[in-house]
Amino acid sequence: MKTRNLSKLTKSNFITYGIVIAAYIIVEIFLRAGMVSSLLEGLLVPLCMYVILAVSLNLTVGISGELSLGHAGFMCVGAFSSAIFSKCMETVLPVAGIRFFLAILIGTAFAALFGVLIGIPVLRLKGDYLAIVTLAFGEIIKNVVNVVFLGRDSRGFHISTKDSISLGLEKGGEVIIKGPQGITGTPKDSTFLIGVILILITLFVVINLINSRTGRAIMAIRDNRIAAESVGISVTKYKLLAFSVSAALAGTAGVLYAHNLSTLTALPKNFGYNMSITILVFVVLGGIGNIRGSVIAAVVLTLLPELLRSLNDYRMLIYAIILIVTMIFTSSPGGREIQERIKLFFKKKKTKEA
Amino acid sequence: MKKALSLLLVGAMTLSLAACGNSSDSAATEENTAAESAGTESEADGEAAFKIGGIGPITGGAAIYGTAVQGGIQIAVDEINEAGGINGYQIAYQFQDDEHDAEKAINAYNTLKDWGMQALVGTTTSAPCIAVVEETHNDNMFQITPSGTAVECVQYDNAFRMCFSDPTQGTESAKYIGENGMAENEKVAVIYDSSDVYSTGIYEAFAAEAENQPFEIVSVEAFTADSKTDFSVQVQKSKDSGADLLFMPFYYTEAALVLAECNKQGYEPVFFGCDGMDGILGVENFDVALAEGLTFLAPFVAKSEDEMVQNFVSKYEAAYGETPNQFAADAYDSVYVVKAALEAAGATPDMSVSDLCDAMVEAMSSVTYDGVTGKSITWSADGEPNKAPLVVQVVNGEYTEL
Structure with a gap:
């Protein structure tokens, strides 16, 4: 009985990996054949980024059971720390591969650090309170980034919160972060292949974490905190672990984001709560706690508004309506009933055929 | 059952991906046939057209700027088409929304590229413009931004600016x-x-x-x-x-x-x-x-008595029911600058994007343009316009040129 359960689980996990690899191969074939539109080609890296974000948030929301609304903040940390690194190292390390690898490590590490720092006070709260505090932290990160001016000259780094004049740079010095204008001229290192590899690593980390002793402890805390504590599980440790792993992975997505565009600004649109909510929508639509669902929802919901571009002004309206309908269909009791009926219908057909 | 569902989703996913591929494919073939027909019957002017794209935020917080640019381009395009087009060819025009977001701006740009855009009038706001100029530089496509004021917006040779930089x-x-x-x-x-x-x-x-x-x-x-x-x-x-x-x-x-x-x-x-x-x-x-x-x-005062300005303002007011701002005016001028560059280069729509860009960039150094946002404007090689700013003062509740 036990072995059968296990094999079913691994099978399900392999399907998830398989979907990603299959999608990669199919897209790669179409790319080689030159049959992919520029729009889709440009969307490949963002798609990878959103998938990583959705999977990482699912770890916090689905597995650990904490509603976090500040996920974009960690992405912001990862994006900016790695972009600063890449910008400084562009002349020192001209090999894009090594530089980008280091940038990924740095972005992930910084996001993890912030995850721990923010997690310590935040995880003392529960439910709605936790959600609101994470929201606030996300906004703080975005706003701090917006007032920082960072410059570099032969004497080293200079930092200011006023303007780039007060950095007092020598001649030949360059301003790296220009307050609200952010960082411009980050090398474009993100590629689809790296994105897919990062997705696979993310899936590997998250899926293995869930199916490990640690993961079971995390889920035990989610399901019944008192019972979990009573059997000797350290609540703070496991919650913090899940939260910081999730933050680190969001940081990785941020690195992909920063190195896909030559301009990096912290706007409400990309690093504010709007983004956090967007990621949460992926997670909820894909099914809370369902990793494969997150992957698919992230892909579908990122593609949808772009494929609807031909509808011009009605684009966002139709996108919203589709979102509402899908939510009702998948989550409301009425929608579930319809789903059951459809399933039953197919089952009957199958048995009849048999 | 779960397996079946996941299979279904994979199917749907690949289908949607394939659908994207197909749509672009059909667009490409359409283009090919269009180009072919242009090649065979070059006398028929209606067949081929210069494809000009525009990008800007028409939804979200910065939407007023994007819609102004959209309207400004539309009026210029209509005027040019009515007057017989550029070098005898009509202009086809499409505008895409970027929501004032660099990432979406790239998507908008790629959509326009799929459509077959040959020159870009955009983008409206600075940060998306910096992201897009990187792409146009890679593709060697001619770009003129009506209102991207940040210095980096025109950092490459293929990009020009209509407004003043910050x-x-x-x-x-x-x-x-x-x-x-x-x-x-x-x-x-x-x-x-x-x-x-x-x-x-x-x-x-x-x-x-x-x-x-x-x-x-x-x-x-x-x-x-x-x-x-x-x-x-x-x-x-x-x-x-x-x-x-x-x-x-x-x-x-x-x-x-x-x-x-x-x-x-x-x-x-x-x-x-x-x-x-x-x-x-x-x-x-x-x-x-x-x-x-x-x-x-x-750069522009709607109350100016200049004939060109009055013509533009009255057309804009008739079409959109509001007085055009400087964004609309810059966009309007940008289209005419594209026209001037195309005419100076003697370009035809069957030229490739890259050839077209090279020819237009070369022509830009000789273009002197009189428009609604300034007279005898010239461009230096760095893409910045040389024009005198108007000094405007509010006198008796009206904008007055000093």
């Missing part, structure tokens, strides 16, 4: 104030929006140029997008510094509040703004008398 405007403002002795006691106060690229860009250039000018900046106060409803502190500090001139490099919505606050506190300096002030007289519930004497540098 530093130019700051420097010009400082020069004008200094040369005309507008600050009587030679003390200047500045209030600016530290969360806005446009505002900080102008301010920094202004502060740098101020050192060469006979006046001194005695007070600098900042506000951010999150705190732009109450200016009592900033105005109070400017007043305390004893400055005779208040420089306000930001948009008219905030300027209206600052002017009202100054009036409340009895502070009466000379007000000097930037081109974002165009529109202040139309702010609802704003006492126009407060703006009396406000001076600013602007």
